[in-house]
Amino acid sequence: MHRVDLAVRTLGGSVVAASDESFGVKERLVDPAEPAFVPGTYDLRGEVVDGWETRRHAGRDGDWAIVRLGAPGRIHAVDVDTRFFSGNHPTACCVEACALDRTADPTSAAVRWTPLVDRAVLAPDAHNLLAVDDRRRWTHVRLRLASDGGVARLRAYGEVIPDPAAWEDVTVEVSGLEHGGRLEWCSDSFYSHADVLLAPDRPRNMGDGWETRRRRDVGPDTHDAVLISFAAPADLRRVEIDTSHFVFNASTAVEVLGSRTTPDDDHGWALVPFDVPVLPRTALIADARQVFRVDVADVTALRVAAYPDGGIARVRALGTPTAAGLAQLRRMWEQSA
Numbered sequence: 001m002h003r004v005d006l007a008v009r010t011l012g013g014s015v016v017a018a019s020d021e022s023f024g025v026k027e028r029l030v031d032p033a034e035p036a037f038v039p040g041t042y043d044l045r046g047e048v049v050d051g052w053e054t055r056r057h058a059g060r061d062g063d064w065a066i067v068r069l070g071a072p073g074r075i076h077a078v079d080v081d082t083r084f085f086s087g088n089h090p091t092a093c094c095v096e097a098c099a100l101d102r103t104a105d106p107t108s109a110a111v112r113w114t115p116l117v118d119r120a121v122l123a124p125d126a127h128n129l130l131a132v133d134d135r136r137r138w139t140h141v142r143l144r145l146a147s148d149g150g151v152a153r154l155r156a157y158g159e160v161i162p163d164p165a166a167w168e169d170v171t172v173e174v175s176g177l178e179h180g181g182r183l184e185w186c187s188d189s190f191y192s193h194a195d196v197l198l199a200p201d202r203p204r205n206m207g208d209g210w211e212t213r214r215r216r217d218v219g220p221d222t223h224d225a226v227l228i229s230f231a232a233p234a235d236l237r238r239v240e241i242d243t244s245h246f247v248f249n250a251s252t253a254v255e256v257l258g259s260r261t262t263p264d265d266d267h268g269w270a271l272v273p274f275d276v277p278v279l280p281r282t283a284l285i286a287d288a289r290q291v292f293r294v295d296v297a298d299v300t301a302l303r304v305a306a307y308p309d310g311g312i313a314r315v316r317a318l319g320t321p322t323a324a325g326l327a328q329l330r331r332m333w334e335q336s337a
Helices: 026-030 194-198 323-335
Strands: 014-018 064-081 092-098 114-121 129-131 138-145 153-160 182-186 224-242 253-259 276-283 289-307 314-321
Touching: 014 026, 026 064, 026 153, 064 092, 064 114, 114 129, 138 153, 182 194, 194 224, 194 314, 224 253, 224 276, 224 323, 276 289, 289 314, 314 323
Parallel strands: none
Antiparallel strands: 014 064, 064 129, 064 138, 064 153, 092 114, 092 138, 182 224, 224 289, 224 314, 253 276, 253 289
């Protein structure tokens, strides 16, 4: 199963508090971009760093930062990314989590934090991927450092657990990351990965989309494709294909097929049939949002074929959960509490 970064800014993640940010601001922890560093570049705080860095000599309790997740969910792994922090990386860390109401103060002494990762030694200038076994639903994580130092990014990889109350009596972007949509597979990710197709924001430039390599085996049926799953079965009403910022390299057409099944544990998505017509092969225009009306019942996932290659910025499927889908959401919500 593909994991989503629940902490990333593009999903709505936010660093709401930190013990100190003397050398590097806390908001960098959830920046979707990869960290970068230019040696010898200084400002009034010192050498410019692309991450969260605290002053020296934090004391016995170390430093800490609290991240509100962009969407509540289960966390399967945490990446404490110390890239470009070598002589100034923290010695070790632990990771904790809690589930709070929307307006609750996560810095309150009354908050009960649950350990997700016990004390783990951190390597310098590296991804530090830490496994999480607890399968409950969380809204916030707290990174506690054993010392002072710098962390470039904090990634909380897991799965969104949608609140079923948000799906009742409304049309929902069932493909969206914040509602539990997942990118399960893509045929090509040469220039950029297809994860961004499900991002909740609007594309900012051509790099903020899915772009494949140029195919040289072009024929009538040559295409790239992605598989997108929903958190629960839904009746689809709209499909949006957004080619914004792809002016000279947008895909020329798309076809969308649906499935009414889900994979078993042995074979994954490889044997799932996509045999439900959602949108026939349809010509696209470049650099434009294009919304298509559909009326297809009880869909669990989509296969979006892009002909023959090129770029698409976003794919959005809007619909309402089926009765069985809403019951499934309620079970997931209750079981993760």
